[in-house]
Amino acid sequence: MCLGVPAEIIAIEDSESQTATVEVSGVRRRVSLACVLAEGAEPELLVGKWVLVHVGFAMSLIDTDEAHRTLALLAELESLAEDDGSTGG
């Protein structure tokens, strides 16, 4: 039950009840945006964003920049390994 999944917000279902349709690996499902919607914000602005979904609730907006930063950090390991190789470890 605790396995959260990243999902893309496809459409807003109902602005008043703060529900949206998200897609996870081709499967669509309704989720509540109550935990990721800032006070007074328009739900429509979240369409196209990715969220982490747990038991029917979007619990976090996924930060694309941070995801790229983590991957860039991992990519640096490659050059690190190459450097080590050239000096014999």
Next chain:
Amino acid sequence: MKYTDEFRDPARARQLLDQISRRMASPVLQARLPIRIMEVCGGHTHSIFRYGLEALLPDGLELIHGPGCPVCVLPRERVDDCLAIAAHPDVIITTFGDAMRVPGSRQSLQQMRAEGADIRMVYSPLDALQVARNNPGKRVVFFGLGFETTMPGTALTLQQARAEGLSNFFLLCHHITIVPTLRALLDDEDVCVDAFIGPGHVSMVIGLEPYRFIAEQYRKPFIIAGFEPLDILQSILMLLNQLADGRADVENQYTRVVRPDGNRRAQQAVAEVFELRERFAWRGLGEIERSGVRLRPAYAEFDAEQVFRLPVNPVADPEDCRCGEVLKGQLQPRQCPLFGTACTPSQPLGALMVSSEGACAACYQYQRTDVQ
């Protein structure tokens, strides 16, 4: 970006494993082998077995599968509570799929459903609320369990039920909180852990601050980690770096999802609906102070513990089950005499065999085809 495949790249995983091996060679770490790292969360346990990460790690590095699987720490008497409520003819019980198979002292919810009780699996507490709206002549009880990840969803659902004035929706609350249990483990002399892989999705709700004491008082490195293989391997490398440098900090590897302050709206909903219990029972670990929540008095009318008469018989775990020792990292799943024989995922005796997030079930499912 799909936020999954990118973090499963085998070439990057090999590079991380190289770095981990190099780090392990440092004299500081070699002088204190084995290095024992506990992954707190069942989601991590599942990923570790699914991707076979344990077998890829260098010698001297051990993973201990911690208590962060809510189904695994569910006491049998709590299942009995559900069964007692389900026996009322006007009741519909709703809960998550994982909870259906946990054995009570006599049977599981799934077995009772097979005998005709109206017990339904739901994906979300909001689905349980819909069952209540659709069945005004029935009392609909949601058996809510889980850590801070699922707690906000239950809280928001209760708020919704109250706003709608629903009088046939109830919560049997078995939500638990991880931090007091980590403190209990750290205070347990039998538990030897050098560092922690922290629960990414609990942290997405509660933030980083609640773990600070683990680094400051207990001097254990703590990395909040994502759930893909590269997340876990990178977190292990970060932990080894801290240990090798003699540091103990709370660091966040899962920055794409976890903000330092967590999710304030979720925290507010939880604080409005729930309050801490003085103590709460964990299967295999016993009672732990301030480790569970219950509904606040303002929500008493929704509280199944107050509306229904529940049996008060604590039930001991089956004698041969070694779940508690596995939970504390003193025993590997395979070292339990019941593993894979008397206790299997289709007929679990111990709770660790029930959920795919349980150490024993994950070990059974993925390691039987281990080519090593």
